[in-house]
Amino acid sequence: MGENPNDMDHLYEECGVFGIWGPNRDVARLTAFGLRALQHRGQESAGIAVGNGETVLVRKDLGLVDSVFTDADLAAMRGKVAIGHVRYGTAGAKSWESAQPHLSTIGTTIIALAHNGTLVNTDELRRELIERNVFFRSNTDSEVAAQLVGYFTTQMHHLREGIRCAMRMIDGGYAIVLLRENALYAFRDPNGIRPLVLGLLGHDDYVVASETCALDMVGAKYLRDIAPGEIVRISDDGLISEKGVKPRQQARCIFEDVYFSRPDSYVDGxxxxxxxxxxxxxxxxxxxxxxxxxxxxxxxxxxxxxxxxxxxxxxxxxxxxxxxxxxxxxxxxxxxxxxxxxxxxxxxxxxxxxxxxxxxxxxxxxxxxxxxxxxxxxxxxxxxxxxxxxxxxxxxxxxxxxxxxxxxxxxxxxxxxxxxxxxxxxxxxxxxxxxxxxxxxxxxxxxxxxxxxxxxxxxxxxxxxxxxFLTGYRPHNLTKPPRGARMQIADFVHEYHEEDNA
Ligand code: SF4
CATH class of the missing domain: 3.40.50.2020 (Rossmann fold)
Known part of the structure; x- marks a missing residue:
């Protein structure tokens, strides 16, 4: 058996995500607090994006939360909605471009996306998007998700429809928070592999996070887990929940319970x-x-x-x-x-x-x-x-x-x-x-x-x-790809419109 004492000898979570809707709060600072509570989920980079009603501001860098954000940075990021991310990355290089939230534009709208998990079918989706003149800045699966949301939103003229279409195309484990200048979105893979919880802050502000310890950190009360396949949208209109994709057999990551999550967190109660x-x-x-x-x-x-x-x-x-x-x-x-x-x-x-x-x-x-x-x-x-x-x-x-x-x-x-x-x-x-x-x-x-x-x-x-896989090991009980997941993007848009018209 080979031995290298510096070999990474633990499994590592790839990320933690946090999001807050709080029009009269210091959302950037609360997000930094939330990310500190999630620091055990990723220590390579940290980032915060804020929506101030008109545009989206972002600050991200390599390093721990405390080293990335100064007081002055946080004070300059005033807004009503924010998302944050800590990263331990393997899907993509360890670079500034790979740090999240990932910013992209849909027409004149700026969106920021932060992702915990891994998408398994992004190679082909990336190829297809490149063929459609979509430009990529990094090689992360999170950017593929963001570009896919952007592509479909352009086709559907509606961000929530764009998210729903993207959820039907991507496969894997994901918990994603996304914002535009005046709304927060949170959505989770249909098997519920990666965790995502929802909390109430005060009377009508909301927090979403990878773990409940981040809700505790900012004084939010745990409401429930975001359901597998669910999209939650929070804006001046309040909280709207809807089905993004049909939930599949639940498959929560049991390693969260064994090792990744903090012992003071709760999963589904x-x-x-x-x-x-x-x-x-x-x-x-x-x-x-x-x-x-x-x-x-x-x-x-x-x-x-x-x-x-x-x-x-x-x-x-x-x-x-x-x-x-x-x-x-x-x-x-x-x-x-x-x-x-x-x-x-x-x-x-x-x-x-x-x-x-x-x-x-x-x-x-x-x-x-x-x-x-x-x-x-x-x-x-x-x-x-x-x-x-x-x-x-x-x-x-x-x-x-x-x-x-x-x-x-x-x-x-x-x-x-x-x-x-x-x-x-x-x-x-x-x-x-x-x-x-x-x-x-x-x-x-x-x-x-x-x-x-x-x-x-x-x-x-x-x-x-x-x-x-090693020779002799083949995974068993692989499920068939869900309908639509291997479909060409163009066919998908066509079929989606046909379903709508049916
Ligand atoms: S339980 Fe599943 S999701 Fe969690 S580490 Fe193991 S294979 Fe990955």
Missing amino acids: SSIYSMRYEMGRQLAREAPVAADMVFGVPDSGLPPAEGYAHELGLPYGEGLIKNRYIARTFIQPTQELRQLGVHLKLNALRDNVAGKRLVMVDDSIVRGTTSKQIVKMLREAEAKEIHVRIAAPEVKWPCFYGIDTGTQDQLISARYSEEQVCKYIGADSLHFLSVKGLVHACPKGGYCTACFTGDYPVSIPDDFSSER
Whole structure:
């Protein structure tokens, strides 16, 4: 097994989105607050667009929210409606052009769009749009979505119709916020893969966000999740909800519950913290072990570690201390930093671990390099036994819906058995939570579990996926492309008008 301690050894969310309708509020500043609450979803770039009733202003750059926006920037962005975005990007280069919100024009109207997720069929849509003289500034799928909305809006003479048509053409996982000078739109993919929630601020202002922790940050009250396939429009006319596309079988990303979302967020009314705690209890039932102390790998390993300890009546404590002030953007791949590896982020609490039989609970193992370094660190701190328990099943399949898993050969569990992985990381024992156990801990149902099972809820074009799988792995249960998704744009417009006239 190859080893590069600086390999990205976690799955990374590609983005967080935020939107606010508040004509008498400091919408840019509130958006910056909301983005701070979502910073864990993306640290490469941040951006805010504001609609002031006449035009749209945007500021975006590479870096963390606090480094991109000064007080003066926010004070200069007065308006009634705003959207914001934090990005961890893989679909497209890490450049200013790839930072969002993405600005484009439809005739004389400026729109700004911010997107969380990945669209799987943008290559062909981009080709078709280029043939129709649409000019692209970046190679992101979000720009394809924005240009598609623009193209259809021009054809239909109505922005909401443009959004609806675009939703019928694009495939994948997406939660999108979009604004023009005097309105906010939010829409979500028909499987509900990526999260998007709606909140009420005061009496008649509204907030939409990737997670409820961003609503809490600005003092908004959670109303509900945006439904799969729904379009919400908020303007001086109030909130209007309508069906953008027909919802399909619900397939919420279960990794949001395992790792991506903040523990103080809620999904469809269920607490992320409680679900993670329950994952730990379930794991304890499936893989108990005698031990002197249970601890979690900060931060997302903490709630399942508590649940594990509680279920078995074992002492719960701290085994690792996290250095909270290392931003990912700071960690450049130099040789010196590579050697420091996980020590940059974590340190063993020697007094708590020396001479003890330990259970270490973590949320997932992706490449295995981090777990291996932590186990080594604990051995150096004279732990007696180290039993690793993972509060999720083995990650064996790449994600195509907004999470950066890279190619399948980078996933250690796609290539090696649980026993082999245990040997590689140097633990005394290793167990992963079963898929059944995970689903049991997440009571709502209707999940995407494809990175564990290969059961992809949205079909993936061959040219998009073929290089991502190891020999011998072919995803099963691919659904047929939905009607319209592979249709030429011109045919689509024609058929859409015919349906309207029927
Ligand atoms: S494949 Fe995994 S990470 Fe991707 S959407 Fe599905 S559950 Fe989430």
